[in-house]
Every structure is written in C-alpha cells, then in structure tokens.
Amino acid sequence: MAKAKSKFSENLIKLKCGVCGKINYFTRKNKKLVERKISLQKYCSRCRKRTEHKEVKK
Numbered sequence: 001m002a003k004a005k006s007k008f009s010e011n012l013i014k015l016k017c018g019v020c021g022k023i024n025y026f027t028r029k030n031k032k033l034v035e036r037k038i039s040l041q042k043y044c045s046r047c048r049k050r051t052e053h054k055e056v057k058k
Contacts, residue, residue: 015053017044025053 015025015038025042037055044051 013038014056015040015042016056017042017047018052018054020044020046020051022046023056029055 011028011031012026013029014023015027016023022044024044027038029038039052039054041050042053043049044053
C-alpha cells in the first residue's frame with residue numbers, strides 16, 4: 001500500500017546558524033510565492049545568542 005504524502009513535508013525547509021553551522025530549526029515556506037532563500041534572526045543554543053539563520057538544501 002502506498003504511503004500518503006503529507007502536504008507539510010513538501011514545504012519544509014531547514015534553517016542553519018550562520019555562525020556555528022548547526023541546523024536548529026525547521027519551518028515551512030510557500031515556494032510558489034517566495035522564491036528567494038529565507039534568512040531569519042533566531043536563537044542558537046550552541047552560540048547562546050540570536051544569530052542569522054539561513055535556509056539550506058535538504
């Protein structure tokens with residue numbers, strides 16, 4: 001029996017810390033409307049401060 005695809009798994013992206021390189025967050029993105037890579041200010045537990053987190057490939 002085929003496994004049904006989740007509508008959320010197609011839009012999941014990883015966010016990687018720009019300082020230490022640790023992947024801390026997963027989020028969703030509407031790929032039809034937003035074509036550029038996402039960059040957000042998030043808290044990094046390894047760096048213990050807010051740093052820029054950028055979208056990386058799966």
